[in-house]
Amino acid sequence: MNSKNRTETEVPVTGLEAGLMVCHECKKVVALDDRPLNNCPRCGSPIHPRKPDSVIKSWALVLTSLILLFPANILPIMKVEYMGASEYSTIMDGIIYFFKEGSYGIGIVILVASVLVPVFKILGIMMILVSIHFRIESWLSHKTLMFRFIKFIGRWSMLDIFVIALLTGLVDFGFLTTIAAAPAAPFFCGVVITTMLAAEVFDTRLLWDAGTGKDHDHS
């Protein structure tokens, strides 16, 4: 770890120090002294050295998703009507059902996609934001890698919602049996959307700025 830290601090200059900034949209490298240049010459997007208000926006979104996570998991997410009797089940009930049935593979898939991924995403982003706040210098490349992984898995949590939509559409046997969504569904969608947005507005370069003592203002 020690030698790693040394190489990290010995690393040459950053783009910002060299007077360069990267367009957030098309990754074009633009010279800072072209200012007052407000838009990327290649794609026309507004251009900033770092994404504006990235940390505060990420915090707001990730805390929103943390709040939504509770109703999403506590309330029932699916309603099965069978011969006129309604039965509600939460996400956890659905997973337990698969394990009881002996379908361990599918039970694990849903456990990972619906429970572990959202929790991991929220805790991961919060941990990264906290480590920026305290300017923690270690594990920078690991945290970047974790963030990239969080971005990659973000969309997979929609799995359970798609399954419920398909069951609603397919299982329609009138009085015999029907399936529908239950109150947790919109909260669960909210968790997926807000965590994806929290990752979207976050700028990983802030992690490196804070970790290498270069977090002076970028305005």
Next chain:
Amino acid sequence: MTVCPDCDLLLEAQMPHPGEKLVCPRCGCTLLAPVENSVEKTMVLSLTGLILFPPAIFLPLLTLDILGLESSGSIFTSAKAMVASGFVFTGIAVFFTSMVIPFIKLLLLFLVSMQISLGKANGATTLMFKAYKKMDEWGMLEVYMIGILVTIIKLLHMAKIEYDVGFFCFIGLMGATILSSSFLDENLYWESIFSQASASKTACQKAADKGEKAVHPA
């Protein structure tokens, strides 16, 4: 010289060969990943996706048979049923992530690729490609595919399942969409759009200048 978009490291850049990648040594971010014949491949695959889209979405996916009673549905009717059962927000989220955005993405990618290959990219192409990039991760066909498999396993012991045309078209649609974005060489696209758009702009400028001269001969 180039700069890593993820950690801001200043790098000595060399254009990698097709199939090779330029990776940031500090954070592991992929900076450049050129693809051979990217525009042609992406255009063909996005067109394939567009052709498969209507049957994949609107034709029945599966037919269930419980004690002789039959029920079938498509991807479209599933999202519609969700909205109809009162879950408007959730239903709309499903509509967008499984239909609207995947379709717009394929359409934009096809149009952009076609304009680049014809050498006619312009300001509108820039906007279209930017919109494509913005929507990229919000199209969730592969997640939906796993959703279909989970649904099948869930229903396996309570109903007889028949696979309909929509099911096979959907597999094709998902495959074409994944491949079209994996063959997409973003840097090449941006560079081509930029050079073609600025060339057409200067051509317009020249034509406008000429026109002005013709009106006011000095």
